[in-house]
Amino acid sequence: MKNLPQRAVDVSVIEHELKELWEQMTEVSAEEDQQAVMRACVANLVVVNPAGESAGEISPMIAEVTHQHPSRVILLLCEPDSSQASLDAMVTAQCHPSGRGRKQICCEQIVIQAAGEDISRLPSLVRTLVIPDLPVFLWWRDLPDFKSALFTDFMQGADRVILDSAGLADARQGLRTLAGLVEEKPQKTAFSDLNWCRLTPWRVLVAGFFDVPKYRAYLPRLNRVQIKSVGGGSSEPSISAHGLLLAAWLASRLHWKATTKPHWIDERTCDWQLEAEDRTVTIHIEITSPEGAVRPGLNSLQLLVEGEPSAQWVASIAADGKHLEGYVRLEGRSEGARVIRLDDDEEAQLAGRELEILGHDQVYEQSLKWLVSR
Amino acid sequence: MQPSEFENPLREGLRLERTPEPCTMVIFGASGDLTKRKLVPALYSLAQQSLLPGGFSIVGSARTPMSSEDFRARMTEAVHHFLDPGQVDSRVLENCAAGMFYTPTDVKDPDSFKRLSELLSDLDEQRGTSGNRLFYFSTPPTLYAPLTQLLGSVGLNRSSGWTRVIIEKPFGHDLESMQALNKQVLEVFREEQVYRIDHYLGKETVQNILVLRFANGIFEPLWNRRYVDHVQITAAESLGVENRGGYYDQAGVLRDMIQNHLLQIFTLVAMEPPVSLEADAVRDEKTKVMQAVRPIESQHMDQFAVRGQYEAGAINGQPVKGYREEKNVSPDSNTETYAAIKLLVDNWRWADVPFYLRSAKCLPKRVTEVAVQFRRAPHLLFKDSEPLQPNSLTLRIQPDEGITLRFGAKLPGQAIQVRTVNMDFRYGTSFGKKSPDAYERLLLDAMLGDSTLFARGDMVETSWRLLMPVLEAWQKPADHFPNYEAGSWGPRESDEFMHREGRRWRRL
Numbered sequence: 001m002k003n004l005p006q007r008a009v010d011v012s013v014i015e016h017e018l019k020e021l022w023e024q025m026t027e028v029s030a031e032e033d034q035q036a037v038m039r040a041c042v043a044n045l046v047v048v049n050p051a052g053e054s055a056g057e058i059s060p061m062i063a064e065v066t067h068q069h070p071s072r073v074i075l076l077l078c079e080p081d082s083s084q085a086s087l088d089a090m091v092t093a094q095c096h097p098s099g100r101g102r103k104q105i106c107c108e109q110i111v112i113q114a115a116g117e118d119i120s121r122l123p124s125l126v127r128t129l130v131i132p133d134l135p136v137f138l139w140w141r142d143l144p145d146f147k148s149a150l151f152t153d154f155m156q157g158a159d160r161v162i163l164d165s166a167g168l169a170d171a172r173q174g175l176r177t178l179a180g181l182v183e184e185k186p187q188k189t190a191f192s193d194l195n196w197c198r199l200t201p202w203r204v205l206v207a208g209f210f211d212v213p214k215y216r217a218y219l220p221r222l223n224r225v226q227i228k229s230v231g232g233g234s235s236e237p238s239i240s241a242h243g244l245l246l247a248a249w250l251a252s253r254l255h256w257k258a259t260t261k262p263h264w265i266d267e268r269t270c271d272w273q274l275e276a277e278d279r280t281v282t283i284h285i286e287i288t289s290p291e292g293a294v295r296p297g298l299n300s301l302q303l304l305v306e307g308e309p310s311a312q313w314v315a316s317i318a319a320d321g322k323h324l325e326g327y328v329r330l331e332g333r334s335e336g337a338r339v340i341r342l343d344d345d346e347e348a349q350l351a352g353r354e355l356e357i358l359g360h361d362q363v364y365e366q367s368l369k370w371l372v373s374r
Numbered sequence: 375m376q377p378s379e380f381e382n383p384l385r386e387g388l389r390l391e392r393t394p395e396p397c398t399m400v401i402f403g404a405s406g407d408l409t410k411r412k413l414v415p416a417l418y419s420l421a422q423q424s425l426l427p428g429g430f431s432i433v434g435s436a437r438t439p440m441s442s443e444d445f446r447a448r449m450t451e452a453v454h455h456f457l458d459p460g461q462v463d464s465r466v467l468e469n470c471a472a473g474m475f476y477t478p479t480d481v482k483d484p485d486s487f488k489r490l491s492e493l494l495s496d497l498d499e500q501r502g503t504s505g506n507r508l509f510y511f512s513t514p515p516t517l518y519a520p521l522t523q524l525l526g527s528v529g530l531n532r533s534s535g536w537t538r539v540i541i542e543k544p545f546g547h548d549l550e551s552m553q554a555l556n557k558q559v560l561e562v563f564r565e566e567q568v569y570r571i572d573h574y575l576g577k578e579t580v581q582n583i584l585v586l587r588f589a590n591g592i593f594e595p596l597w598n599r600r601y602v603d604h605v606q607i608t609a610a611e612s613l614g615v616e617n618r619g620g621y622y623d624q625a626g627v628l629r630d631m632i633q634n635h636l637l638q639i640f641t642l643v644a645m646e647p648p649v650s651l652e653a654d655a656v657r658d659e660k661t662k663v664m665q666a667v668r669p670i671e672s673q674h675m676d677q678f679a680v681r682g683q684y685e686a687g688a689i690n691g692q693p694v695k696g697y698r699e700e701k702n703v704s705p706d707s708n709t710e711t712y713a714a715i716k717l718l719v720d721n722w723r724w725a726d727v728p729f730y731l732r733s734a735k736c737l738p739k740r741v742t743e744v745a746v747q748f749r750r751a752p753h754l755l756f757k758d759s760e761p762l763q764p765n766s767l768t769l770r771i772q773p774d775e776g777i778t779l780r781f782g783a784k785l786p787g788q789a790i791q792v793r794t795v796n797m798d799f800r801y802g803t804s805f806g807k808k809s810p811d812a813y814e815r816l817l818l819d820a821m822l823g824d825s826t827l828f829a830r831g832d833m834v835e836t837s838w839r840l841l842m843p844v845l846e847a848w849q850k851p852a853d854h855f856p857n858y859e860a861g862s863w864g865p866r867e868s869d870e871f872m873h874r875e876g877r878r879w880r881r882l
């Protein structure tokens with residue numbers, strides 16, 4: 001990645017600076033006898049950085065995302081606790097060699113630093129800086145206060161909001177608030193949850209089991225689900241957001257209803273009784289210690305049919321921490337082994353995948369709604 | 375036929391929604407080059423992206439005796455060899471290899487097909503593939519008919535699930551052999567079970583022709599005789615025949631490239647908008663436009679086609695042998711390594727707009743592109759300017775995939791000076807993501823039952839019918855061969871041909 005010299009500029013002249021930046025880039029490429037710098041742009045990416053993190057820290061992550069999805073990046077660095085209001089902006093370009101020859105993919109990046117009261121000016125400023133008629137992705141890296149005017153204001157200008165529910169202190173309450181937002185905004189803004197994306201390989205593996213018709217025939221008899229996940233060490237017993245999302249996904253797809261709250265057996269284990277058409281399904285959640293775990297988050301998932309003939313589908317993180325493995329036990333025999341490579345759980349890769357879609361993720365939204373429907 | 379759908383409530387909403395039903399792919403010719411170079415690496419890539427269904431199995435078959443273990447070892451090595459090291463995950467590969475099996479078959483030994491049938495039934499039971507089968511013919515073309523018959527004779531042309539067969543190119547050697555093969559195939563399989571593969575159609579940029587034309591409102595209104603002067607479709611190769619001399623000397627470039635790949639691209643450029651993207655809707659339109667091509671009359675062959683053969687020369691500063699000196703090529707070979715043909719489409723959209731198709735070996739560089747050349751502006755206002763080039767829209771298929779629009783713009787200054795500029799869009803410099811290999815897309819489509827990107831029998835027949843007069847005329851000895859130097863842009867006759875047309879070949 002090559003960054004041109006950064007220039008602090010007055011906010012009102014940002015567009016002008018961008019134009020100059022591209023002219024300068026063209027000159028540089030001509031001097032270096034390179035092919036013209038090309039600019040393609042598929043989206044606006046507005047990134048709200050957590051307080052205290054600098055532009056330098058997040059730059060590699062943004063570079064990775066824009067390499068796949070050339071976008072105009074508007075990076076917002078906020079210091080809400082500052083007593084002095086201020087607003088500063090600078091423009092830079094991020095260029096990546098395209099692999100073949102010396103051609104480059106270049107994206108422009110506007111960095112805006114706002115402090116104190118001036119933070120409230122950001123939504124309107126961003127609205128004037130986005131490239132017209134291209135989708136706006138709002139990537140809120142810290143968890144926003146869903147009810148704040150600032151978040152609402154930003155959300156109204158965005159086609160898709162990208163969040164990470166992994167950081168929710170009270171996962172159940174947080175996801176319910178999120179579900180409320182999704183309900184409220186059924187048409188416009190779509191939501192992406194990086195925590196939900198982390199479940200994708202699990203969902204792919206489990207769904208893959210049930211591609212096979214003979215296994216699918218067992219679905220109406222499934223009566224136990226065991227989820228093991230690494231706990232964050234909070235003092236209150238609570239189910240993590242990914243555990244809730246996984247349970248909600250299974251329940252909403254398989255039409256199970258929750259009539260009671262999860263019942264805590266001890267600090268680390270809870271049972272949640274759900275009602276299926278003709279039976280009770282128990283979701284058993286175990287929170288394991290982070291010590292010795294090869295990967296944070298979900299560690300294993302089992303789906304069981306108890307009674308005769310019995311069946312068990314097992315998915316778990318492999319010992320190398322880089323794969324998800326699964327197999328089926330049917331009448332005492334193991335079969336149907338599957339392996340899926342897990343991507344590095346990096347935020348940039350997850351966010352990059354979210355930029356691939358524009359519409360609503362219906363299954364995610366239905367899972368959220370399931371959590372509040374009880 | 376519609377892509378197959380099946381109910382798995384947990385599949386819903388996964389972004390990999392296009393997942394086929396569990397199935398077995400049987401590869402005939404599994405000890406051959408295509409299997410190791412393309413097919414198995416493509417299947418592995420699909421597995422790594424979790425695009426294959428649970429229970430997916432591969433059965434390799436050829437005459438070579440080999441155990442399933444040997445086959446797994448060979449294929450594992452091939453995947454490591456033909457994919458970049460970074461692309462291969464050994465755990466996933468190991469899991470993929472566990473689903474590979476091998477059973478020898480020989481068309482001379484019908485019992486070997488019974489054993490294949492038994493293996494497939496066992497796999498249905500063990501791996502839950504439910505009788506869904508995809509046969510892939512990757513053998514010498516002479517075996518396509520006997521293989522079909524044998525599959526029919528042991529009842530493998532149908533099952534409790536779906537059965538499909540992918541047939542490699544070439545599908546026939548001329549009209550008569552194509553019709554005979556088609557008849558034999560259709561005695562055993564129904565047309566909707568037959569997938570005639572043309573890997574060009576699996577290329578993203580070829581599919582992008584459809585997107586460019588039908589997802590944008592601005593091009594289609596210009597896409598007709600009022601605005602288009604002519605279209606040039608070029609597939610230039612810088613390589614010679616390499617070690618395929620024996621095959622090539624029987625085929626020539628007209629059969630090897632134009633009958634299939636270039637005519638497929640031509641139909642995508644020239645077809646009417648389909649009513650939907652369903653396989654038959656698209657393929658109906660492609661066939662229709664092919665049927666609208668004016669037959670080439672033998673007595674006016676030189677107004678429609680030019681042929682050439684390369685002699686020794688140099689490419690990229692490296693000396694290159696002449697065609698007749700290549701291994702397994704007859705020293706007085708008549709086979710063309712350069713062909714250019716003109717197609718006229720007799721319909722309302724394209725009347726009087728020629729389509730020029732050319733393809734050759736040993737040209738200075740490798741380029742495949744479609745260039746739509748627009749008519750000149752009707753009245754030249756800017757008389758003081760240099761003569762302007764007409765507008766053109768170029769779709770570059772390989773390498774450097776992209777789109778270029780050429781138009782006139784004013785040079786900055788007091789005087790009105792108009793210059794031609796290119797506005798370029800390149801995939802490689804716009805998106806950091808690599809396009810998947812053509813075989814990945816096509817294999818997945820076949821498993822899903824989507825035949826849009828495969829050639830239908832009537833279209834293949836029409837294409838052979840169209841080219842037969844040229845093939846027959848080119849049976850006559852070519853006294854002027856060889857007539858172009860390796861590393862040049864082709865024979866002088868070809869330039870003269872375009873000159874007579876009042877046009878010129880694009881310099882590439």
Ligand SMILES: NC(=O)c1ccc[n+]([C@@H]2O[C@H](COP(=O)([O-])OP(=O)(O)OC[C@H]3O[C@@H](n4cnc5c(N)ncnc54)[C@H](OP(=O)(O)O)[C@@H]3O)[C@@H](O)[C@H]2O)c1
Pocket residue numbers: 402403404405406407408409435436437438479480481511512513514515517542543544
């Ligand atoms: N290679 C390419 O890039 C490419 C590209 C486009 C199309 N194609 C087409 O794909 C097909 C395969 O090409 P290839 O390059 O893989 O050819 P290849 O390397 O010569 O392989 C041919 C295969 O057919 C088997 N075979 C030959 N005679 C047989 C018989 N009597 N009974 C059963 N099996 C027999 C061979 O195995 P045994 O000797 O063990 O029986 C071998 O596995 C050809 O039709 C070719 O035109 C190839």
